[in-house]
Amino acid sequence: MSQDVTAGSPPRQRDSALSAVLSVGLVCGGLATGLFGFLGGCAVVQPPSAAAEGERVMLRMINIAPNSPPLSLGIGDDLQLSSVFFGDIGEYVRLPGGRYEIDILASQSSQPLLAVDPDLTMPLLTPSESLSRIPVNSFWADLSSEGSFSILAVDEVSRITAILLRDGQRPVFDKALVRFVHAVPDAPPLKWLDLSPSRIQPNGVVIESMAFGSVSNYIELEPGFQSLLLQEATQDPDSPFGSRFPISLPSSSGSGISDDFASSSGQELSRFNFDVRANRVYTIFVTGLLRGSPALDIVLSDETDVTIF
Secondary structure, three states: OEEEEOOOOOOOEOOOOOOOOOOEEEOOOOOOOOOOOOOOOOOOOOOOOHHHOOOEEEEEEEEOOOOOOOEEEEEOOOEEOOOEOEOOEOOOEEEEOEEEEEEEEEOOOOOOOOOOOOOOEEOOOOOOOEOOOOEEOEEEEEEOOOEEEEEEEEOOHHHEEEEEEEEOOOOOOOOEEEEEEEOOOOOOOEEEEEOOOOOOOOOOEEEEEEOOOEEOOOEEEOOEEEEEEEEEOOOOOOOOOHHHOOOOOOOOOOOOOOHHHHOOOOOEEEEEEEEEOOOEEEEEEEEOOOOOOOOOEEEEEEOOOOOOO
C-alpha cells in the first residue's frame, strides 16, 4: 500500500464517543508508576520557582491515539488548550517556566477526578528510551528550562498514554532533517527503508528498529520526493513489548522491492510518499492500527519555524 502525504494534518476523524471513559498513561523512559483512573480535569498549577520565573516555554498537544475522541490539555485550573482531533496538531501556547500539573482531557471536560501524585514527574523521551504502559490519571511536567515542547497522546483509546518531546532543532544546510516517532499501538518494532534514488544511506536503511513509544534521532534526508517503506523489524529479545506481537503478515515477495532491500527486510507494512525541503526540520509520526481502523498513516509535521530558545 502506497500513500502520499503532505506536511500538515490528515483529515480529521471525528469520534462521536465524546463521553468515553479513558485511562491516561505516563512516559517514564522505561519506568512508570501510577493508578488506573478516569480522565481527570484541570488541577492547580504549581507556581514556577523564583529561578524559573523568567524562563519561557512553548507547549502544544498532538493527538495520535487511534479512535480517540478530541483531546485537550488541562494545565492547572487556569488554562485548558483547545481540543485536538485524532491526526491533528495543536497550536503552541506560551507559558512561564515551571513545574506543571497536567491532565489529558476528553471532550473539554474540566472536572478533576483523582489527585495528582506529587512525586511523579514525566521526563522528556530521548532516542534511547521507549515508554512503559502503566496508566495514571495526571502527571507533572518539569518545564523549568526554556524550550518548545510537544505532549503526544498515543496508544489505544482504553489506555491513552502521554509522551513529552522537546522540539526546536536547528536545520542543516542543503538537507532535510527528519525524526520518527513510532505510535502504532498494535505494531511490532518497525524499520524504515528509503526507496528514493537520491537516498543518502547506502543500504537504504533509515531506521533499523524502533519500538512503540520511541523517538529516533534526527536523520538527514535529501530534499525533494521521498518514498519510505515501513517494515516489521527484527524483534529485540530484550524489548518489553517483544511478546505482545505474535503476528503473521502477507509476504512482500513480488512487491517490487530490490534484492538489496529484501536481504535485510522484514514483512512490508506500508509505503509512504512525501516531499521534504532543504534547510527544514520535520517529525514523522506513524500512527493508526496494523489490524484495524484507522489504517497505518503518517502525520508529517514541519517544525522549522518552531521557536528555538
